[in-house]
Amino acid sequence: MKKIIFLFLFILICSGITLAQTGTKKKRPLDFEYGRVVLNNYSEKTGFAPVVFNHWLHRAKFTCRLCHVDIGFAMKAGGTDIKATDNMNGYYCGTCHNGKATSTGSGKVFEACSKKFTADDGRRCERCHSLGKNVKPEYEFAQFTAKLPKERFGNGINWEKAESTGAIKLVDFLEGVSIKRPALAIQKDMSIDAKLEGMPAIIFSHKKHTVWNGCELCHPEIFIGVKKGATKYSMVEIFEGKYCGACHGKVAFPTIDCQRCHTTPVGG
Amino acid sequence: MNNNRGSRAIALAAVLVVLSGVPVLFDGGYAAAAAASSQDDWKKEFEDICSMTQDSMSLTPDELRSLVSRCDALRPRIEKLDESQRKVYLKRLQMCRDLLAFVLESKAGK
Numbered sequence: 001m002k003k004i005i006f007l008f009l010f011i012l013i014c015s016g017i018t019l020a021q022t023g024t025k026k027k028r029p030l031d032f033e034y035g036r037v038v039l040n041n042y043s044e045k046t047g048f049a050p051v052v053f054n055h056w057l058h059r060a061k062f063t064c065r066l067c068h069v070d071i072g073f074a075m076k077a078g079g080t081d082i083k084a085t086d087n088m089n090g091y092y093c094g095t096c097h098n099g100k101a102t103s104t105g106s107g108k109v110f111e112a113c114s115k116k117f118t119a120d121d122g123r124r125c126e127r128c129h130s131l132g133k134n135v136k137p138e139y140e141f142a143q144f145t146a147k148l149p150k151e152r153f154g155n156g157i158n159w160e161k162a163e164s165t166g167a168i169k170l171v172d173f174l175e176g177v178s179i180k181r182p183a184l185a186i187q188k189d190m191s192i193d194a195k196l197e198g199m200p201a202i203i204f205s206h207k208k209h210t211v212w213n214g215c216e217l218c219h220p221e222i223f224i225g226v227k228k229g230a231t232k233y234s235m236v237e238i239f240e241g242k243y244c245g246a247c248h249g250k251v252a253f254p255t256i257d258c259q260r261c262h263t264t265p266v267g268g
Numbered sequence: 269m270n271n272n273r274g275s276r277a278i279a280l281a282a283v284l285v286v287l288s289g290v291p292v293l294f295d296g297g298y299a300a301a302a303a304a305s306s307q308d309d310w311k312k313e314f315e316d317i318c319s320m321t322q323d324s325m326s327l328t329p330d331e332l333r334s335l336v337s338r339c340d341a342l343r344p345r346i347e348k349l350d351e352s353q354r355k356v357y358l359k360r361l362q363m364c365r366d367l368l369a370f371v372l373e374s375k376a377g378k
Contacts, residue, residue: 069363072356081355089352179315184322216321216363220370230374 032056032141034155035251037077038131042084050131055251056155057139063172064247065214070178071095075221075246087113093128095177153257160208170212184210191264195234200262222246310345313338314357318364324371332372339365
C-alpha cells in the first residue's frame with residue numbers, strides 16, 4: 001500500500017515539474033508577422049473583423065515620425081482610439097488611404113472607410129479588417145523584401161541599412177499635414193556604459209534614430225532626460241517594453257540582437 | 269408718357285434690388301472669409317510653434333517659455349474643433365509642447 005502511495009506521489013511530482021517547465025512559452029512571430037498590430041477598439045462591435053496593420057510594409061515607405069507625430073498615431077496599440085469616421089474625414093489611415101493620388105508618389109492609395117458603401121466594397125474593407133480571414137495581400141513579404149539587406153532577428157531585414165544604402169526611400173513629409181521645418185541639427189553619438197561587467201558599451205547614434213523619429217517621438221515620452229545619464233533604466237525595463245523597448249522588440253530589431261547596440265569592445 | 273413712367277419704375281426697382289443685395293452678398297462673403305481665416309489662424313499658429321521643435325536645442329529659455337505659453341493659449345481653440353481634427357491636433361500639440369517644455373527644463377537644470 002505504501003509503495004502505491006509513494007509511486008502515486010512520485011508520478012504526481014514528476015508530472016508537476018514537467019508541466020511547470022513547459023509553461024506557456026511565447027511563440028516567436030514569423031517574419032511577416034513581426035511588428036503586426038491588431039486594432040479592435042470598435043471593429044467587432046460594429047460587425048467587422050479587427051484590423052491587421054503590418055508595420056513592415058509601411059516602414060519600408062515612411063518614417064516612424066510621419067505616422068506617429070504628423071498623423072498622430074499613438075505608440076501603443078489601441079491608444080489612438082481611431083474610428084471609421086476619422087478615416088472618412090481624412091485623418092489617421094484616411095490621411096493617405098483616401099482613394100486619391102498622394103504626395104507619397106506611390107500612386108492611388110485605396111480608400112479606407114468611405115462614406116459611400118456598396119456591396120462590392122466588402123473586399124476593400126477586408127484589406128484592413130482581415131483578422132481571421134484568408135485575404136490575399138497586395139504585397140507579399142518575401143517578394144517585397146527580397147532585395148533588402150538581411151538581418152538575423154526581428155523580421156529578418158536590416159531596415160537601418162536599407163535606409164542608409166538607399167534601398168528604401170522614406171517619405172517624411174506630407175503636403176497639408178506635415179510642417180515645413182529646417183533640417184535637424186544632429187546631436188552627437190554617445191556611449192552608454194553597460195551595467196554588466198564584460199558586456200560591451202552601447203554606442204547610441206542620434207543620427208540613425210532621428211532619420212526615422214525626429215525629436216518628439218522619443219523625448220520626453222520615452223526618454224525623459226536630455227543630459228547623458230538623466231534617464232536611468234535597466235535591461236529588465238527594456239525587455240518590459242519601456243525605453244528602447246518601446247520600439248525595439250516590437251517593430252525595430254529586437255533586444256535579443258545584443259550586438260546591434262552593445263558594439264564597443266570591452267576596453268575599446 | 270405712361271411707358272416712360274413704367275420704365276423708370278422698373279429701373280428704380282432694379283436699382284433697389286441690386287443695392288439691397290450687395291450688403292447681403294458682402295455679409296455672406298465676409299462671414300465665409302472670416303470663418304476660413306479663423307480656421308487658418310489656429311493652424312498657422314500651430315505650424316509656427318511646432319515648426320520650432322527641431323531647433324529647440326538652440327533656442328533661449330525665454331524663447332522656449334514663449335513657445336510653451338503659445339501652446340497653452342492655442343489648446344482651447346483646438347478643443348473647439350470637430351472630433352477627428354481635435355484628436356489629431358491635440359495630440360500633436362501636446363507632443364510639441366512636451367518637447368519644448370522638456371528642453372526648457374533641461375536648460376534650466378544646467
